Amino acid sequence: MSKYVATVGSAAYEQIKKDIIYGVLTPDTKLKLGAMKTTYSASVSTIRETLSRLASEGFVVAEEQRGFFVAPVSREDLIEIADLRILLECTALKTSVELGDNEWEANLVAAYHKLHLAEQQILNGDLAITETWKRCDSEFHQAMISACNSDNLLSLHSVIFDKYLRYQMSVLTNRGANAVKEHKRMCDAALKRDTEKAQTILTQHITRGLKHALTAFDTRD
Amino acid sequence: MSKYVATVGSAAYEQIKKDIIYGVLTPDTKLKLGAMKTTYSASVSTIRETLSRLASEGFVVAEEQRGFFVAPVSREDLIEIADLRILLECTALKTSVELGDNEWEANLVAAYHKLHLAEQQILNGDLAITETWKRCDSEFHQAMISACNSDNLLSLHSVIFDKYLRYQMSVLTNRGANAVKEHKRMCDAALKRDTEKAQTILTQHITRGLKHALTAFDTRD
DNA sequence: ATATCCTATTTATTCGAAAATAAAGTCAAT
DNA sequence: ATTGACTTTATTTTCGAATAAATAGGATAT
Structure with missing residues (x-):
């Protein structure tokens, strides 16, 4: 692996x-x-x-x-990164949901399943798999947008996603159960080809993560 | 210089x-x-x-x-790059037009002026200054979006812009007078703080450039 | 005490050569 | 003629050392 x-x-x-x-x-x-x-x-x-x-x-x-x-971190940078992630990931999501074929669906379902399993372990308090969990999270989001038909967009997104991940890790903002539910709802919406709903949930998903990260950022030692 | x-x-x-x-x-x-x-x-x-x-x-x-x-070039890649340029530059343009202060205005007017001068020379057939002209074009677009308040967005845009430029150069699509007019109208709209109009013109500006590049690309030896 | 100049030390930059790998060429067998 | 193994050449990868620049430390003058 x-x-x-x-x-x-x-x-x-x-x-x-x-x-x-x-x-x-x-x-x-x-x-x-x-x-x-x-x-x-x-x-x-x-x-x-x-x-x-x-x-x-x-x-x-x-x-x-x-x-x-x-690279330094800052409140402003975190906001920029979150905004860019919303912009790029929503754009890619739209096309991907519209164009995704059976292969895409199968990949998405598989990625969701793996993420789901990791999330259960994390919710049970097994922090040792944090890195695995985050890789599953990354691969799930990647699977969602993989049919967007633009390698250039995917590679820009990948870098921004990793930068966002660094902030997540630095404040270790376990939104836990909420984020888990959002993944499920977003995946379902995508499979039902409900582009708008998927985009709305994704934007909320990132915005809420940003909020948690920001408060953690503000109240850090 | x-x-x-x-x-x-x-x-x-x-x-x-x-x-x-x-x-x-x-x-x-x-x-x-x-x-x-x-x-x-x-x-x-x-x-x-x-x-x-x-x-x-x-x-x-x-x-x-x-x-x-x-890096190879392809029809698909060109389209992806153009789409990304529209996405990133329009996003940045909106914020920039909304937030730009006097300093931004002054910079924009200056950049437009330099571009205008270069465009006159090019229209007169002086191809020797192609590189200067393109730098002015780049600096003009950069000046338009410079107040967008996101260094991350600006640096993503910069890379995409340069990739788009490579395609422009490879087909040397001199849209001439038309592109010149678009620059003027876009600059005016931005200075009047008409965000939507500026975005519309920018999108057209890039889309038309793309069309020219694509036909040139299709009919190349 | 503070600033300035000089010296010593650390660190970044750059190079050319050694090691590892891939590509091209050669020749024999079918 | 084409394939396959072997040899030679070309190229990439990696390293350690030479050079150049920045930083830190110390002495002197204000």
């Missing part, structure tokens, strides 16, 4: 990206090449290449001649 | 990106590290880093263990 990684570079990329999203590398941390060399077992050139990639995706900030830093 | 470049890496980045957008490096071309080393006077590690960045922006395709290629 874990991703097969051919090169040292792509292994470092996956790991560093994950470490940023899951808060192992905290916002604004200086990413010293010498240190990362040992942590991620790759040469400085390879690490640089990786950080450059992450910088152009916005997970890292590169300052000429001064090195790399984990 | 030309951008000050501090490092070998960023110089190579700017140049290679420009060469892809302006068609010096044509779609699907294999980008051999050894060759680029001499062309862009940088070491192979530096070139790799640059190509990785361009790959994550989508101007280059990276195939593990097989190297880098200039």
Whole structure:
């Protein structure tokens, strides 16, 4: 199940990206090449290449001649990211619901099922599977919009989704039962080809998540 | 006026990106590290880093263990890019027109003026300033949406805009006088704070450009 | 005490070469 | 002629070291 990684570079990329999203590398941390060399077992050139990639995706900030830093977080940035997720995901959702074929339906049902199982475990208090749960969440949303017929849109969405995920993780806003119900209702609406309803639920889903994240953000130490 | 470049890496980045957008490096071309080393006077590690960045922006395709290629072009991709440009630029335009202050107005008027001058030269047949003209066009559209209050949105738009520009350049679709008029009408609508009108004109502006590009694309050798 | 200049140290940038992999070419067998 | 194994060449990937720049520390002057 874990991703097969051919090169040292792509292994470092996956790991560093994950470490940023899951808060192992905290916002604004200086990413010293010498240190990362040992942590991620790759040469400085390879690490640089990786950080450059992450910088152009916005997970890292590169300052000429001064090195790399984990991208900062802010209230404003969180709002921007949430708004963009609504914009991109709703746009993709519309087309996907309209165009999705049997293959899409089957994939969606499967993804929903896996997500459902993970959500039950989380609701039972099994925090050890947080990463699995979040991957299922990601794959479910991806499955919803996968028939949107625009690879460009999907790849923009993917980056924004991951940035949103970093905020989710940083405040670990378990909206629990509510978010679970929204997933079910959104999935049902999509399968019934009710585009508008699916979009409305998705927008609420993200907006409510944003609200929770914002209050957590405001009241953080 | 030309951008000050501090490092070998960023110089190579700017140049290679420009060469892809302006068609010096044509779609699907294999980008051999050894060759680029001499062309862009940088070491192979530096070139790799640059190509990785361009790959994550989508101007280059990276195939593990097989190297880098200039991103392909296709009818479908062109349509996707145009649609995304409409989505992102219209969204940004709305907020920008609503929020733009005096500073924004002044910047917009200045950018429009520079674009206007360049357009006159182009209409007079001076093709030597094509690159300048396109930069003015880019800066004008950027000025229109600059008050949208979302850096994330602006940076997504910037990448999509450049991808659209590559298609424009590849078919060199001089819609001439028409596009010129659209710029004027859109700028006026924005300054009058007529959001809807500005959005309508922008959508037409891009849609018409797309149509021209598509016919050129279909009838290419 | 504060600012300024110089020095030492850390860190980023860049390079060229070694190792690993893929592609092209060669030749024999069917 | 075409396939398949083997060899050679070309290319990518990875590394460690040389260079260049920024930061930190210390001494001096105001």
